[in-house]
Amino acid sequence: MKAAVVHTFAAPLTIDDVEVPTPGPHEALVKVDYTGVCHTDLHAAHGDWPVKPSPPFVPGHEGVGTVVAVGDQVTRVAVGDKVGNAWLWSACGECEYCETGWETLCPHQKNGGYSVDGSFGQYMLVDSRYAPIIPDGVEDSAVGPILCAGVTVYKGLKQTDTQPGEWVLISGIGGLGHIAVQYAVAMGRRVAAVDVDDDKLALARRHGAEVTVNAATSADAAAEIQEKTGGGVHGALVTAVNAHAFPQAVGALRRGGTVSLVGLPPEKFPLDIFTTVLFGLTVRGSIVGTRKDMAEALDFFARGKVSPTYTVRPLSDVNDIFSEMERGAIDGRVVMDMRS
Numbered sequence: 001m002k003a004a005v006v007h008t009f010a011a012p013l014t015i016d017d018v019e020v021p022t023p024g025p026h027e028a029l030v031k032v033d034y035t036g037v038c039h040t041d042l043h044a045a046h047g048d049w050p051v052k053p054s055p056p057f058v059p060g061h062e063g064v065g066t067v068v069a070v071g072d073q074v075t076r077v078a079v080g081d082k083v084g085n086a087w088l089w090s091a092c093g094e095c096e097y098c099e100t101g102w103e104t105l106c107p108h109q110k111n112g113g114y115s116v117d118g119s120f121g122q123y124m125l126v127d128s129r130y131a132p133i134i135p136d137g138v139e140d141s142a143v144g145p146i147l148c149a150g151v152t153v154y155k156g157l158k159q160t161d162t163q164p165g166e167w168v169l170i171s172g173i174g175g176l177g178h179i180a181v182q183y184a185v186a187m188g189r190r191v192a193a194v195d196v197d198d199d200k201l202a203l204a205r206r207h208g209a210e211v212t213v214n215a216a217t218s219a220d221a222a223a224e225i226q227e228k229t230g231g232g233v234h235g236a237l238v239t240a241v242n243a244h245a246f247p248q249a250v251g252a253l254r255r256g257g258t259v260s261l262v263g264l265p266p267e268k269f270p271l272d273i274f275t276t277v278l279f280g281l282t283v284r285g286s287i288v289g290t291r292k293d294m295a296e297a298l299d300f301f302a303r304g305k306v307s308p309t310y311t312v313r314p315l316s317d318v319n320d321i322f323s324e325m326e327r328g329a330i331d332g333r334v335v336m337d338m339r340s
């Protein structure tokens, strides 16, 4: 089968002919139709983060396809079912985190396209107990971005502890952010959006943002957001890939506000102790979503409440796609067609 393989960090991926894997007892073999390209895949290919994947590996964790074979312990899916892969590829099911609804924090988890091969190949393995089950009747090319971008921002928004009618800042209007605007609107929040690119902010407005601020041209983006939201946002979700966006989102919070961090530039950012304490602010990290979050995020999509903006391109474009992503030149999400 064809697959895009990372052999060396920060070097072009090669399209290799690799063996179709065999499913283990709890695994299913999936023929991949489409896969979204997440900025995490670029971080993975560059070896950006402290915990690195082990080349050679196949990235991708927004894959969608059809089950073609199952292991002898599989009960949750069957041949012919439409499933996906996800960052949370599997967890142990027995630790304190798995037992308390926090499987995303399981120290024994496997991660799709990172610690196990992912969806940038024509076939992929999934753990049948964790694979997202794709709702009937949805567009196969559109649903991939929900499997990471969608579930992540949906969970991240829940983690802002905001209520309907309150202001939420979405920082970074890329693959995650443009979908976050839609979930926030669908969840009844008022949306302010910040990015460094006017085209991204126009996309945010098309998806329902009431306030947009360009952090590259604003004299003080946090102050501008405070002023345009009548005292600051009740919650903020940072999906930006630049560390400057993080203190900026904290600075845009209303007193008592919560910022949910999901973007992962491999850097640190300063947090002002005095104002954080004085204004009772909460800074919270958020990672993807559980299987329950995934089912909920997919339900919003299946009911037409969110609709990714995406472009379909061939697997052979993978290196160009990564270069464009690195330049911030992609509006919405790229989805690769894996069928040919």
Ligand SMILES: NC(=O)c1ccc[n+]([C@@H]2O[C@H](COP(=O)([O-])OP(=O)(O)OC[C@H]3O[C@@H](n4cnc5c(N)ncnc54)[C@H](O)[C@@H]3O)[C@@H](O)[C@H]2O)c1
Pocket (backbone or CB within 6 Å): 037, 038, 039, 040, 041, 043, 148, 149, 152, 171, 172, 173, 174, 175, 176, 177, 194, 195, 196, 197, 200, 215, 239, 240, 241, 242, 244, 245, 261, 262, 263, 264, 265, 286, 287, 288, 289, 325, 328, 330, 332
């Ligand atoms: N926490 C999680 O579970 C999780 C899940 C998925 C992705 N991620 C991470 O989220 C980040 C975004 O992923 P993506 O696929 O949306 O990336 P993307 O490249 O599609 O979008 C990034 C966006 O950040 C914007 N940006 C850059 N600098 C900015 C700044 N200073 N202020 C505001 N916006 C700025 C870019 O213009 C772009 O719109 C990546 O680091 C990825 O690894 C985390």
Ligand SMILES: CCCCCCO
Pocket (backbone or CB within 6 Å): 038, 040, 041, 087, 148, 264, 287, 288
């Ligand atoms: C720590 C890496 C989290 C990545 C989530 C999927 O994009």
Ligand SMILES: [Zn+2]
Pocket (backbone or CB within 6 Å): 038, 039, 040, 041, 061, 087, 148, 149
């Ligand atoms: Zn991702």
Ligand SMILES: [Zn+2]
Pocket (backbone or CB within 6 Å): 091, 092, 093, 094, 095, 096, 097, 098, 103, 106, 107, 108, 109
């Ligand atoms: Zn566990």
